[in-house]
Every structure is written in C-alpha cells, then in structure tokens.
Amino acid sequence: MKIVFHERYYNSDYAMDPAAKSGRLEGIIDLLSKNKEFEFIKPKLATKEDILRAHTERHFNYIKRDSLLYELSSLAAGGSILAAEEGYNGNPTFAVIRPPGHHASADSCWGFCYFNNISISLLKLFSEGKIASVFVLDFDLHTGDGNINILTNRNDRFKVKILNPSSSGRINYMKEVEDYMQNLKNIDIFVASAGFDQGIEDWGHLLYPEDYFELGRLMKEYSEKLCKGRRYALLEGGYNHSVLPKNVDSFCQGFK
Numbered sequence: 001m002k003i004v005f006h007e008r009y010y011n012s013d014y015a016m017d018p019a020a021k022s023g024r025l026e027g028i029i030d031l032l033s034k035n036k037e038f039e040f041i042k043p044k045l046a047t048k049e050d051i052l053r054a055h056t057e058r059h060f061n062y063i064k065r066d067s068l069l070y071e072l073s074s075l076a077a078g079g080s081i082l083a084a085e086e087g088y089n090g091n092p093t094f095a096v097i098r099p100p101g102h103h104a105s106a107d108s109c110w111g112f113c114y115f116n117n118i119s120i121s122l123l124k125l126f127s128e129g130k131i132a133s134v135f136v137l138d139f140d141l142h143t144g145d146g147n148i149n150i151l152t153n154r155n156d157r158f159k160v161k162i163l164n165p166s167s168s169g170r171i172n173y174m175k176e177v178e179d180y181m182q183n184l185k186n187i188d189i190f191v192a193s194a195g196f197d198q199g200i201e202d203w204g205h206l207l208y209p210e211d212y213f214e215l216g217r218l219m220k221e222y223s224e225k226l227c228k229g230r231r232y233a234l235l236e237g238g239y240n241h242s243v244l245p246k247n248v249d250s251f252c253q254g255f256k
Contacts, residue, residue, distance in 0.1 A: 001037060001093065001255070002086045002093040003094055004095035008071070011068070023241050031249050032248070032249060046120060050078075050124055063115065069099075072099060077115045082095070083233070086232065087190075093231075094232070094255065095234045100113050103146045105149040118151070132157065132159065133186055134160045135161050135162075135191070136160060137191075169206075170208065181221075181222040184222065190222065190227065196212065196244055196251075199243055219254075220256070235248070
C-alpha cells in the first residue's frame with residue numbers, strides 16, 4: 001500500500017483554524033511509518049490546468065493571492081492526483097495531505113478547505129479517459145458539499161455516486177455503508193473523503209477504531225468486486241490529535 005506525504009504538509013501557517021493546527025500529522029506519519037507494508041511516496045504541485053477542471057479562474061486567482069496558501073493547497077491537490085493515479089493502477093493509496101478539500105466548491109470555499117482535492121483528482125483521471133464512473137464514500141462528520149456541488153449533476157457524462165452516511169448509532173451507520181455498496185454497479189474506482197471527526201473521542205462521538213477498520217475493509221472488498229481493487233483515500237477532518245493516528249491506521253489496515 002502507498003502513503004502519499006510531503007514534509008511541507010507539516011506547515012500550519014497557511015491559516016488560523018482547527019484544521020491547520022500544528023501537530024495534526026506528526027502522530028499519523030510516525031505510526032504509519034512503522035509499518036513496513038506502507039511505501040511513502042512524495043507528490044508534486046498540481047498544475048493550474050489540473051485545478052481548473054474543478055474550479056473557476058476567479059476562485060483559482062483568489063487562492064493564489066496568498067502565496068503560502070496557494071503552494072500548500074496546490075501541493076495537497078497534487079497529492080490527491082498522485083493517490084488517484086496509484087489507486088487507478090491497482091495500488092491502494094492513502095494520502096496524508098493538508099489542507100483538506102471536501103468543502104471547496106467550484107467558485108467558493110469554506111470549512112478550512114480551499115481546493116477540492118477529491119474533484120481535482122477524479123476529473124484528471126476522467127479527462128484522460130481512464131474512468132467514467134466513481135463511488136465516493138465521505139465519512140467525515142460534516143457533509144462534503146463541495147464534492148457534491150462539483151461532481152454531481154454534470155453534463156459531461158461523468159457519473160459520480162456519493163454517500164455521506166447519516167444513520168444514528170454506529171451499527172446503523174455501518175449497515176448504511178454496506179447496504180449502499182451492495183447496490184453499486186458499473187463503478188470504475190472507489191475513493192474516500194476520509195474524515196475522522198466521527199470518532200468516539202472526537203466531535204462526532206460515534207465510531208471506534210474497529211469501525212474505521214471496517215470502513216476500509218468494505219472499500220477494499222467492494223472495489224475488488226467492482227473495479228479490480230482500484231481505490232484511494234484522502235485525509236479530510238479529525239481534530240483530536242491523540243486518537244487521530246490510531247483511527248487513520250485502523251482505516252489503512254482494513255483498506256490495504
């Protein structure tokens with residue numbers, strides 16, 4: 001399994017918000033780096049062409065006004081593209097990227113997101129004729145409105161199904177995810193907007209580490225059934241730094 005990471009993601013000076021708080025990634029990288037099954041790979045900046053598949057020129061220029069924010073957001077988008085390319089080639093990949101992206105829409109952004117990493121990565125694969133249909137599992141506590149706004153109701157025949165589980169209680173939550181996957185057909189790749197703020201010790205007070213393992217396992221099982229195991233995941237939310245590494249590792253153990 002591949003892990004996308006760049007040391008520049010440690011930089012938290014691009015914004016003063018909980019998602020940019022320093023110390024978020026160190027524990028994750030420390031834990032994942034101990035697993036010899038995980039190969040770390042380093043991304044490059046996404047190009048303007050890559051970003052404009054998902055965003056307007058106006059939004060691009062708005063982010064570009066802040067040089068550090070633009071650099072790190074472009075590097076996060078580049079990390080998502082690398083993860084997508086690896087996932088498409090049959091290598092399960094988790095991208096430990098910052099800033100996150102699922103609240104960024106084509107011409108606006110909020111929720112500590114600036115460029116929509118999921119959309120940028122998927123639209124690159126689509127533009128190259130590699131994929132025509134996608135399943136996105138967004139298990140962040142907060143619905144990824146940017147993913148929905150950019151990727152659904154399109155007029156270019158790109159078919160994207162997005163699930164933001166909303167069931168109360170962890171048993172019903174996990175059942176909702178599996179029931180949805182059981183009904184999927186004609187999917188070319190699986191991707192997760194992997195937010196961990198539904199954790200039992202995080203904002204959502206819902207999911208345990210074993211639940212994150214199961215989410216990863218379900219992504220593996222159904223991607224292998226439907227699209228030769230093509231799958232990747234991008235880090236979104238998660239705010240309790242003391243438990244975030246364990247939850248991310250649990251997901252990766254099921255996902256690999």
